[in-house]
Amino acid sequence: MKFTDVLIIGGSAAGMVAALTGKSVWPEKSFTLIKKRKEMMVPCGIPYIFGTLNSTEENIMPVDQMMEKNGVTSVVDTVSKIDKENKIVETAQGDVYQYDKLVIATGSNPVRPRWMKGADLPNVFVIPKDKIYLDEMVSKLRDCKRVVVIGAGFIGVEFSDEFVKKGHEVTLVEKLPNILSLAFDEELSTPIQDLLLSRGVKVITGNGISEIKGTMKVSSVLLESGEELPADAVILTMGYQPNSELAKTAGIMVDDNGFIVVDEYMRTPTPDVFAAGDCAQKRDFITRRRVQTMLASTACAEGRIAGMNLFNVHVVKTFSGTIAIYSTAIGNIGFGTAGITEARAGEENIAVLSGLFEGIDRHPGKLPDASRQMVKLIAAKYSGVIIGGEVIGGLSAGELTNVIGLAIQNRMTVNSLLASQIGTHPCLTASPAAYPLIKAAEIIAAKIRKNQGV
Amino acid sequence: MKFTDVLIIGGSAAGMVAALTGKSVWPEKSFTLIKKRKEMMVPCGIPYIFGTLNSTEENIMPVDQMMEKNGVTSVVDTVSKIDKENKIVETAQGDVYQYDKLVIATGSNPVRPRWMKGADLPNVFVIPKDKIYLDEMVSKLRDCKRVVVIGAGFIGVEFSDEFVKKGHEVTLVEKLPNILSLAFDEELSTPIQDLLLSRGVKVITGNGISEIKGTMKVSSVLLESGEELPADAVILTMGYQPNSELAKTAGIMVDDNGFIVVDEYMRTPTPDVFAAGDCAQKRDFITRRRVQTMLASTACAEGRIAGMNLFNVHVVKTFSGTIAIYSTAIGNIGFGTAGITEARAGEENIAVLSGLFEGIDRHPGKLPDASRQMVKLIAAKYSGVIIGGEVIGGLSAGELTNVIGLAIQNRMTVNSLLASQIGTHPCLTASPAAYPLIKAAEIIAAKIRKNQGV
Numbered sequence: 001m002k003f004t005d006v007l008i009i010g011g012s013a014a015g016m017v018a019a020l021t022g023k024s025v026w027p028e029k030s031f032t033l034i035k036k037r038k039e040m041m042v043p044c045g046i047p048y049i050f051g052t053l054n055s056t057e058e059n060i061m062p063v064d065q066m067m068e069k070n071g072v073t074s075v076v077d078t079v080s081k082i083d084k085e086n087k088i089v090e091t092a093q094g095d096v097y098q099y100d101k102l103v104i105a106t107g108s109n110p111v112r113p114r115w116m117k118g119a120d121l122p123n124v125f126v127i128p129k130d131k132i133y134l135d136e137m138v139s140k141l142r143d144c145k146r147v148v149v150i151g152a153g154f155i156g157v158e159f160s161d162e163f164v165k166k167g168h169e170v171t172l173v174e175k176l177p178n179i180l181s182l183a184f185d186e187e188l189s190t191p192i193q194d195l196l197l198s199r200g201v202k203v204i205t206g207n208g209i210s211e212i213k214g215t216m217k218v219s220s221v222l223l224e225s226g227e228e229l230p231a232d233a234v235i236l237t238m239g240y241q242p243n244s245e246l247a248k249t250a251g252i253m254v255d256d257n258g259f260i261v262v263d264e265y266m267r268t269p270t271p272d273v274f275a276a277g278d279c280a281q282k283r284d285f286i287t288r289r290r291v292q293t294m295l296a297s298t299a300c301a302e303g304r305i306a307g308m309n310l311f312n313v314h315v316v317k318t319f320s321g322t323i324a325i326y327s328t329a330i331g332n333i334g335f336g337t338a339g340i341t342e343a344r345a346g347e348e349n350i351a352v353l354s355g356l357f358e359g360i361d362r363h364p365g366k367l368p369d370a371s372r373q374m375v376k377l378i379a380a381k382y383s384g385v386i387i388g389g390e391v392i393g394g395l396s397a398g399e400l401t402n403v404i405g406l407a408i409q410n411r412m413t414v415n416s417l418l419a420s421q422i423g424t425h426p427c428l429t430a431s432p433a434a435y436p437l438i439k440a441a442e443i444i445a446a447k448i449r450k451n452q453g454v
Numbered sequence: 455m456k457f458t459d460v461l462i463i464g465g466s467a468a469g470m471v472a473a474l475t476g477k478s479v480w481p482e483k484s485f486t487l488i489k490k491r492k493e494m495m496v497p498c499g500i501p502y503i504f505g506t507l508n509s510t511e512e513n514i515m516p517v518d519q520m521m522e523k524n525g526v527t528s529v530v531d532t533v534s535k536i537d538k539e540n541k542i543v544e545t546a547q548g549d550v551y552q553y554d555k556l557v558i559a560t561g562s563n564p565v566r567p568r569w570m571k572g573a574d575l576p577n578v579f580v581i582p583k584d585k586i587y588l589d590e591m592v593s594k595l596r597d598c599k600r601v602v603v604i605g606a607g608f609i610g611v612e613f614s615d616e617f618v619k620k621g622h623e624v625t626l627v628e629k630l631p632n633i634l635s636l637a638f639d640e641e642l643s644t645p646i647q648d649l650l651l652s653r654g655v656k657v658i659t660g661n662g663i664s665e666i667k668g669t670m671k672v673s674s675v676l677l678e679s680g681e682e683l684p685a686d687a688v689i690l691t692m693g694y695q696p697n698s699e700l701a702k703t704a705g706i707m708v709d710d711n712g713f714i715v716v717d718e719y720m721r722t723p724t725p726d727v728f729a730a731g732d733c734a735q736k737r738d739f740i741t742r743r744r745v746q747t748m749l750a751s752t753a754c755a756e757g758r759i760a761g762m763n764l765f766n767v768h769v770v771k772t773f774s775g776t777i778a779i780y781s782t783a784i785g786n787i788g789f790g791t792a793g794i795t796e797a798r799a800g801e802e803n804i805a806v807l808s809g810l811f812e813g814i815d816r817h818p819g820k821l822p823d824a825s826r827q828m829v830k831l832i833a834a835k836y837s838g839v840i841i842g843g844e845v846i847g848g849l850s851a852g853e854l855t856n857v858i859g860l861a862i863q864n865r866m867t868v869n870s871l872l873a874s875q876i877g878t879h880p881c882l883t884a885s886p887a888a889y890p891l892i893k894a895a896e897i898i899a900a901k902i903r904k905n906q907g908v
Contacts, residue, residue, distance in 0.1 A: 013886060013887060016887060017887050020887075021896070024896065024900060025903070042817055042818045042880065042885065044817070044878065044879060044880050044886075045817060045818045045821075045880045048821065048880055048881075052821060052822065053818070053820060053821070058818060058820040059818050059820070060818070061818075061887075295877070295886075296878065296886045296887075297875065297876055297877050297878045297886035297889075298875060299886070300886040300887050300889075301873070301874065301875045301876070301886075304872060304873070304892070305873060308872065322875070323875050325875055325876060325877030326877045326878075326879065327877050327878075327879045327882050327883070328879050328881070328882070329879065329881040329882055334879075334881070334882050336877060336879075336882075338877060363496055363498070363499060364496045364499045364507070364512060364513050364514070364515075366507055366512035366513070367499075367502065367506060367507070368506065394849075395848075395849060395850060395881070395882055396849060396850040396852060396853040396882075397882065398850060398853075398877065398878070398879050398881075398882025398883045399850040399852075399853035399854045399856070399857060399882070399883060400853045400856075401877050402853070402854075402857045402876050402877055402883075403853060403856045403857050403860055405875060405876060405877055406857055406860045406861060406864070406874070407860060409874060409875060410860070410864040410866070412864070418758060418762065419755070419758070419759060420755065420860070420863060421751065421752060421755050421776070421777050421779055421859060421863060422751055422755070422779060422856050422859060423749070423751050423779030423780045423781050423790055423792060423852065423855050423856055423859055424498065424750065424751045424780075424781075424852070425498060425780065425781045425782050425783065425788075425790075425852050426496065426498050426499045426502055427502075427782070427783040427788070427849070427852075428781050428782070428783055428788050428790075428849055428850075428851065428852025428853070429781070429852045429853060429856075431496065432467060432498075432749075432750045432751035432753070432754040432755075433467055433470060433471050433474075433515075433750075433754050435751075435754075438758070442475070442478065446478060449479070
């Protein structure tokens with residue numbers, strides 16, 4: 001039996017950050033991190049293995065080095081059992097660990113819809129964060145000309161764009177009427193879809209999959225409309241499920257959707273057991289509903305909270321709920337989203353006003369690399385509190401999305417945004433007289449005045 | 455006599471935004487903007503006329519079009535007198551305007567140090583926001599090989615880099631020990647200086663100017679050290695003075711430094727008279743001292759506040775003080791600053807802790823265009839409130855600086871930053887596990903724990 005003060009199960013974003021943060025706050029405690037693979041993938045970098053990067057080798061997250069550098073013991077093994085009463089963990093290799101505090105960061109697994117005929121055929125891929133699987137997938141895709149990507153979320157869009165870079169013929173299929181519809185309202189998803197088309201991706205929306213056909217391997221995809229798409233490979237990007245079997249079996253509480261139940265400090269109801277990342281329960285900052293947000297950035301924030309609160313609660317999770325803040329790029333066009341869309345607000349019956357501003361991300365616009373910039377802000381109709389924002393622009397769209405994220409976290413109102421100070425520069429941002437967040441806020445402010453009959 | 459509900463004097467950033475915002479909030483009121491020139495320059499774009507852009511024509515701010523589009527009367531004229539008792543303004547062309555509300559946005563003028571011998575010689579230039587002057591300067595500089603830029607603030611650094619692009623031999627001279635020392639602590643100003651050197655700019659620091667020599671025109675610059683630099687042209691970027699003579703003559707209160715006195719709503723003590731932009735008084739958000747910050751972005755924020763509060767005070771300037779937030783770029787390296795530096799905090803006897811993090815602005819780092827990224831955060835030692843931040847990175851450094859700016863405005867603490875949610879993407883930002891603001895905050899948090907003996 002080995003003893004460790006803190007045992008972390010899982011070595012991706014949440015586990016790694018929980019270990020590093022915890023060790024930094026409690027340097028006198030011993031920390032052990034158990035992960036399944038020696039080499040871990042940068043989660044968000046995975047699509048880029050298939051186009052921009054040369055191999056999985058260029059997408060390795062240096063977890064072992066970081067653990068070693070910071071005094072955390074890193075072990076490659078698989079946890080087979082948690083005994084929460086005796087605070088003991090057993091592994092596949094037969095090791096037994098006694099812990100004082102346990103952090104479960106077992107992540108998520110890609111959905112492979114068993115109900116769909118053909119989902120198990122060779123050359124039908126899902127996207128796990130697993131180097132060995134991905135290496136094999138890279139190798140098999142070399143001989144595939146026609147690739148069908150099913151599900152137009154961020155991962156589907158990123159894979160599609162990377163595949164065309166490598167010369168594949170790519171069709172992206174989405175059941176909903178618009179691509180990226182959880183992230184963007186239609187005014188923004190339409191130009192993003194146009195961009196994807198201009199890059200050579202064929203896009204089919206509002207059309208689900210009936211069946212994946214093939215004998216030895218996949219040969220085509222049958223759509224609900226009856227259309228049949230020839231395919232040498234199919235990529236299923238239809239979401240992820242929390243990997244919580246281990247916790248559930250151990251009697252650690254898991255909710256109806258399979259997420260491990262946690263509080264504001266990432267504590268499970270089981271004493272001394274924390275959970276963080278994709279496997280941990282999340283509640284939306286705005287709607288207060290349970291949500292299935294799975295983002296490496298969210299996982300890191302949760303890992304940090306868990307790490308800080310291991311031996312005593314001393315940092316409250318100020319966000320008090322998950323804000324989905326994420327971004328991506330197609331070529332030199334970046335786009336991002338924070339909080340909830342106007343469509344989502346409608347579904348939740350939240351009264352909102354929105355403002356959409358289109359400008360340019362340099363000033364004067366004659367400067368090289370100037371890019372069109374669109375920002376949509378969504379505010380609560382009566383309080384003016386900012387609850388969402390969507391951005392399309394140049395490559396600074398990622399950090400601009402973070403500006404909106406921070407405004408949401410600080411519960412800023414339209415008026416406080418109007419009275420905000422921002423910094424601008426010709427080569428880096430929009431003009432101060434046309435800074436898109438402020439302009440979008442002005443549009444909302446005008447609507448508020450109109451509503452109030454001012 | 456002409457009547458206008460609102461008269462705005464000045465058509466640069468503050469005046470333009472005050473007019474647009476005011477007209478938007480009070481569409482039933484008549485607005486007139488008087489500006490000296492038909493064609494106005496994008497203020498921050500001026501350095502780029504001398505390298506990246508082809509002429510001043512590419513740096514025009516479309517003020518007339520924006521005024522016309524929004525129903526504001528735009529007049530090219532110079533105000534010669536304000537009669538605050540009768541609420542009348544007279545112009546150089548002999549027009550007389552009766553106003554209800556007046557906004558003074560007369561900006562600033564570059565300092566030309568009369569005490570310095572030779573400061574008036576031909577080919578010794580300052581940088582006014584004046585197209586005619588700048589056109590002549592562009593023309594004269596064509597024949598100048600050796601250019602000496604005096605004053606290594608943002609404008610001096612930007613001009614130096616633009617001049618080398620055009621093939622000039624450039625020497626940048628700064629009296630203080632470091633370049634950009636109002637904006638950056640030495641850990642960051644040193645790599646920026648190295649970058650400038652690598653671009654071919656010669657940099658001399660800790661050395662003032664004794665005299666500018668020449669007969670028909672400038673021939674050399676004599677440094678305090680005795681060194682003499684041959685020069686075909688000299689650019690003085692030694693700061694700006696508020697242009698407040700008109701207000702002062704009219705009996706509108708001006709402070710010891712020449713700034714028009716204003717309150718939180720940009721109202722002067724004279725009834726119905728507002729001031730905004732470079733000519734208006736500013737108080738630092740952190741130090742609470744009067745400061746001479748002159749930024750187009752600050753001017754726009756002030757113009758917006760003035761415009762919103764013209765006929766009744768309804769939006770409080772939430773920032774309650776000026777936060778200098780600004781950024782620039784040298785080639786593909788962007789850098790920016792928000793709030794106060796550690797050095798400035800020291801001068802003001804503010805107890806602080808700082809954290810400096812160095813990382814990379816993409817993840818994995820193998821992605822193309824990855825750039826080194828440095829972030830320094832400065833926090834109040836006992837409360838942990840963030841009071842300053844400095845950034846060097848790729849071109850998203852401008853918006854990253856705005857993230858810090860928003861953190862300062864919301865008086866976020868190190869702990870609230872640690873518990874913040876951010877969005878990340880391989881092609882747009884640093885890794886979520888190494889997001890520079892969070893990592894810098896962690897370094898400060900560790901210092902706080904150490905101080906508290908935790």
